[in-house]
Amino acid sequence: MRLYRIALWATVPIALPLLAAPAGVTAARAVRDTAPEGPLSVWQPEAAAQPVVPVVDAASPFPALGAASMALPRVVPRPAIVSRAQWRADETKRDPHAHYAGGVRAVFIHHTDTPNGYDCADVPRTLRNLYTGQTRDRSWGDLGYNFLVDKCGTIYEGRAGGTDRPVVGSHTLGFNQGTTGIAAIGTFGPGAPVPAAMEHAIAALAAWKLGLGDVDPAGKVRLTSTNGKSRYAKGTSAEFDAISGHRDGFATSCPGEALLARLPAIRTLAASLQGRLSPRTPSGTRFAVSLGSPRRGGE
Structure with a gap:
């Protein structure tokens, strides 16, 4: 009888280098149409869910693999992210205690409702202005x-x-728990161009965050409203796209008609970045699948 030795490899996410925060300044007004869940003081933190990689003991019998096997996260490289320190956030302005959900099950897309004609080198000043307005x-x-x-x-x-980590934000009233809020800097009402570089970055970010919990970006999820001022009464369970627009959970025009129209393409790209096969690609998809650092420049 022949004996075979089988080795298991666990793929580990690759941390891409951080981008240096560009210098410069610009004016920006406070964000509109973004409602908080409530005062931070009433939120209760939960243990953050961390991806678990099974450890196989070489001295133990090889485990049976089948329908009941453990589900591993969809490993997608972490995209380059400019840190708060790099855009010079004043940490004395914020609540010192972060709050966490059990994991991230969905992403809500927003726009900041700020001018579109900015220079990307000026974005850190825009972020600091938004930060001041929201705190x-x-x-x-x-x-x-x-x-x-x-x-x-x-x-x-x-x-x-x-x-x-599954940090609880203040981006979609009633549905901040277990979700991530991604805001496109600009205003994307009817007819506004949505830069391809922005779409690609949103898709790569969503693929990574949802992949940590093995959530299909092109799939559906059920979320329960925690606030009756959302589109759903408190305690109501509702179905959402795993990548949804702000208006899907709250009565608002955010993220704007133009960006909302691009969400199907963003979902498809995010799913492909996770290695999932889509039955068809929505018309208007305009991406090459790549996980490198975001390119500079607009459309």
């Missing part, structure tokens, strides 16, 4: 969004607490 003027305790993406495809860390 001082709106008393949200921190930036409401977990991440922000500029028109050049650069991703910025928003709310503090760890980019790889």
Whole structure:
């Protein structure tokens, strides 16, 4: 009888280098149409879910693999993310305690409702202005969004607490628990161009965050409303796309008609980045699948 030795390899995400935060300044007004879940003081933190890689003991019998096998996260490289320190966030302005859900099951897409004609080198000043507006003027305790993406495809860390952790934000009233908020910097009403670099970065970010919990970006999820001021009564369970627009959970025009129209393509790209096969590609998809650093420049 022949004996075979079988080895298991666990693929580990590759951390891409951080981009240096560009210097420069620009004016920006406070974000509209972004409602918080409530005062941070009433939120209860939960243990953050971490991906678990099974350990196989070489001295033990080889485990049976089948329908009941453990589901591993969809491993997608972490995209380059400009940290809060790099865009010079004043950490004395925010609530010092981050709050966590059990994991990330969905992503809500937003726009910041700020001017589109900015220079990408000026984005850090824009972020600091948004940060001031959402902490001082709106008393949200921190930036409401977990991440922000500029028109050049650069991703910025928003709310503090760890980019790889399920940080509870203040971005979609009633559905902040177990979701991530990604804001496109700009205004994307009817007819506004949505830069391809921005779409690609949003898809790569969503693929990574949802992949940590093995969530299909092109699939559906069920979320339960925690606030009756959302589109659903408190305690109501509702079905959402895993990548949804802000307006799907709250009565708002956000993320704008133009960006909303691009969500099917963003879902398809994010699913392909996770290695999932889609039955068809929506018309208008305009990406080459790549996980390198975001390119500079607009469309």
